[in-house]
Amino acid sequence: MLKDEIRKKSLLQRNQLAEEAFKKLNQQLLQQFILLDFTAIKTIHIFLPIIKKREPDTFLLIDWLEQKHPEIKILISKADFAQNLMENYVYTGKQNLKINNYGIPEPDSEAKAYHGEIDMIIIPLLAFDQKGNRVGYGKGFYDRFLAGMNTQKIGLSLFDAIDEIKDVNLDDIKLDACITPQKLIIFKN
Ligand SMILES: Nc1nc2c(c(=O)[nH]1)N(C=O)[C@@H](CNc1ccc(C(=O)N[C@@H](CCC(=O)O)C(=O)O)cc1)CN2
Numbered sequence: 001m002l003k004d005e006i007r008k009k010s011l012l013q014r015n016q017l018a019e020e021a022f023k024k025l026n027q028q029l030l031q032q033f034i035l036l037d038f039t040a041i042k043t044i045h046i047f048l049p050i051i052k053k054r055e056p057d058t059f060l061l062i063d064w065l066e067q068k069h070p071e072i073k074i075l076i077s078k079a080d081f082a083q084n085l086m087e088n089y090v091y092t093g094k095q096n097l098k099i100n101n102y103g104i105p106e107p108d109s110e111a112k113a114y115h116g117e118i119d120m121i122i123i124p125l126l127a128f129d130q131k132g133n134r135v136g137y138g139k140g141f142y143d144r145f146l147a148g149m150n151t152q153k154i155g156l157s158l159f160d161a162i163d164e165i166k167d168v169n170l171d172d173i174k175l176d177a178c179i180t181p182q183k184l185i186i187f188k189n
């Protein structure tokens with residue numbers, strides 16, 4: 001399938017989830033997430049969910065990390081829609097967030113920018129395929145963000161892998177792994 005068709009189908013599939021089913025999938029994602037190996041991880045970058053688009057509730061993962069791995073620094077981003085670039089900040093709690101025009105929770109103006117290393121990145125997506133290619137909303141934010149970065153690139157998906165994304169291009173960055181409600185898939189490249 002081509003990215004445009006995949007985007008439409010995935011958005012529809014998300015919208016059709018009943019609230020109860022959505023909640024259950026989020027709990028299952030957390031159960032898979034906690035199976036990751038966090039021993040060498042000092043910093044994790046996590047996207048914050050656009051609720052109205054039914055993105056996975058990453059606050060569940062953040063709450064778990066804060067409890068079980070207080071030594072890990074959590075990083076979040078502010079998206080610049082003029083340049084389709086992301087700036088990183090240290091996460092300091094829900095009370096220090098505000099929702100931007102796209103419905104994305106973002107660090108408020110007090111937040112401290114972060115320019116250091118990032119050991120693991122939890123990546124939003126609409127769909128991914130069996131080779132670890134991903135499709136997002138189509139602005140290339142994450143392809144730019146991940147370009148040239150030495151980090152664990154981990155997708156978070158409410159649904160299983162699709163067969164094949166046909167129109168993969170040179171800028172597209174593959175996932176190292178993808179978390180689904182049923183399993184943790186590792187891609188060998
Ligand atoms: N939670 C989260 N944060 C993220 C991403 C994401 O997928 N999820 N992104 C991943 O790349 C970037 C933001 N990408 C986005 C791209 C489009 C729209 C959006 O709402 N588009 C509108 C129409 C666009 C317009 O008005 O011009 C829409 O789809 O209705 C939102 C976020 C960075 N931050």
Ligand SMILES: Nc1ncnc2c1ncn2[C@@H]1O[C@H](COP(=O)(O)OP(=O)(O)OP(=O)(O)O)[C@@H](O)[C@H]1O
Nearest residue numbers: 134135136137138139140141142143144147171172
């Ligand atoms: N590293 C890059 N430098 C310049 N342009 C890029 C880069 N990565 C992606 N792009 C451009 O961004 C646009 C969107 O890419 P693509 O369709 O792969 O987005 P996506 O991965 O679905 O979206 P997102 O990453 O925002 O979730 C394409 O025109 C692509 O050429």
